[in-house]
Amino acid sequence: MAEFTFVDLFCGIGGFHQAAIKFGGECVFACDIDESARAAYYANYGIMPEGDITKTNPVDIPHYDVLFAGFPCQPFSIMGNRLGFNDMRGTLFFNIITILKENQPKLFILENVKQLVGHNNGKTLRSILGALENLGYKTFHKVLNALDFGLPQKRERTIIVGFDNLNADFCFPAPQGRGSLDGILEKDVDAKHFVSDHISRKRMQAHKSAFSPGIWHENKSGHISSYPFSCALRAGASYNYLLVDGRRRLTPREMLRLQGFPDSFEIICTDSQTRKQAGNAVPVNMVSAVLKEALKELQRSSKTNGKLKQASL
Ligand SMILES: C[S@@+](CC[C@H](N)C(=O)[O-])C[C@H]1O[C@@H](n2cnc3c(N)ncnc32)[C@H](O)[C@@H]1O
Incomplete structure (x- = not known):
């Protein structure tokens, strides 16, 4: 029996999925608009993700405990046009909100580019956090670097963690050291x-x-x-x-390793598709470390207030 169930929004090739299964998570729903990413996800996890999130009716998503979403970064990235919420893709964040609202899971972990923190003088992040807090979540955020989590890749990402418990207390994981390129290169x-x-x-x-x-x-x-x-x-x-x-x-395998994907991850797409997928992925080691701490907090708070609803963490 699974320790917890989760949904994987904007799933790509499943960086969050890789982290969740380390702790006994079971995926009940995933979605990604990219056809080759969906094919890779199915080949590796046996779950066929749905496509465009804007076509998903939140009511159709089965009950779950944890929501993961590495939502598209283009609107916030310094490489993008800095339009943020004015860019249509920025509104995909609101799909996360409607999905959270429907099920109100105990925990969510969101990922985006580092630049989200400073975008529009911090207003973009403040409105994101405000929208999440309006749903009753206590949120924590930090920019983490994959280099600090055993991977030889400088990749800084904003991570937002939210608990459906206003008494939640959470510390982001401390740096755990860098991995070496020797372990990555073929x-x-x-x-x-x-x-x-x-x-x-x-x-x-x-x-x-x-x-x-x-x-x-x-x-x-x-x-x-x-x-x-x-x-x-x-x-x-x-x-x-x-x-x-x-x-x-x-090589595509080296890129996957730089993101913390194990060699058991089967490459079924072309080199260029796999490069793109690896470039989009969330570093597995980094989000594993975050998830580990978040699950500890869920366990701690479930002991103190007996609030766990269904599946038990
Ligand atoms: C930053 S990547 C997330 C990657 C993922 N966390 C991983 O580890 O592979 C964002 C993903 O959102 C997907 N995407 C963009 N627009 C979407 C939409 N409207 N519906 C569903 N997925 C979408 C992209 O195809 C891309 O794979």
């Missing part, structure tokens, strides 16, 4: 992942790295830097923006 890499001699030579002329292995990062203005970890993977980034030792792209 030994035998297909020639198709290597850049041309021309590109590689240009990189070598422009940059000398202090790290081997290292991930070379070229920013928009063409400046190259390198580190013993990866910069944030991005779904829509140009093809060569991250290169291992200036010579080759990351």
Whole structure:
């Protein structure tokens, strides 16, 4: 019997799902508009996600204990057009609100880009938190970095945790150290992942790295830097923006590893689909650490006020 049930909104390839199953979670509903992400989700978890969340009637979602949502970041991202709620995609947050309202789960964990915190002088985050608090949730938020959770990827994300209990007390997990690139990089890499001699030579002329292995990062203005970890993977980034030792792209498996997906995660999509999916995913290790602390708080509060409704955590 499951320890708790959950829904996985904007599920992608299931970064939250990977975290939840570590603690005995059972998924009862998932949705993502991207067809290849849905196919990958089904192949790996045996659940076919629904499509567009705006077409979902909250009444049709089965009862659940925990809601996860890594809602699309484009409206808030510095890479986007900074329109926030004026951008139609921004309103997807309101679908989360209507779904929460219908079932009022004990706990939710939301993920978005780091820039959400400062967007529109903090007003965007304040209205998000206000809407969640109006539903009766006590919320906690923090920017966490995947680098602090055993992954060699600098990926900072805003995490919002909410409890359906105004007495809830919650501390975000402390940094747990970085993983090494050696544990991520594949030994035998297909020639198709290597850049041309021309590109590689240009990189070598422009940059000398202090790290081997290292991930070379070229920013928009063409400046190259390198580190013993990866910069944030991005779904829509140009093809060569991250290169291992200036010579080759990351393989889809390496990108999944950088996000904490185990090698048991089956790759069924094309390289470019998998790169996009990995670039969109939430780092598994980071949200596992958050979920672990949140579940402890649920257990603590259920002991003190006997408030747990159905499934038991
Ligand atoms: C930031 S990603 C979340 C990734 C996910 N947390 C993971 O670990 O893979 C946002 C996801 O929202 C999906 N999406 C965008 N608009 C949507 C909509 N209207 N309905 C459902 N999913 C949508 C995208 O396809 C994308 O996979």
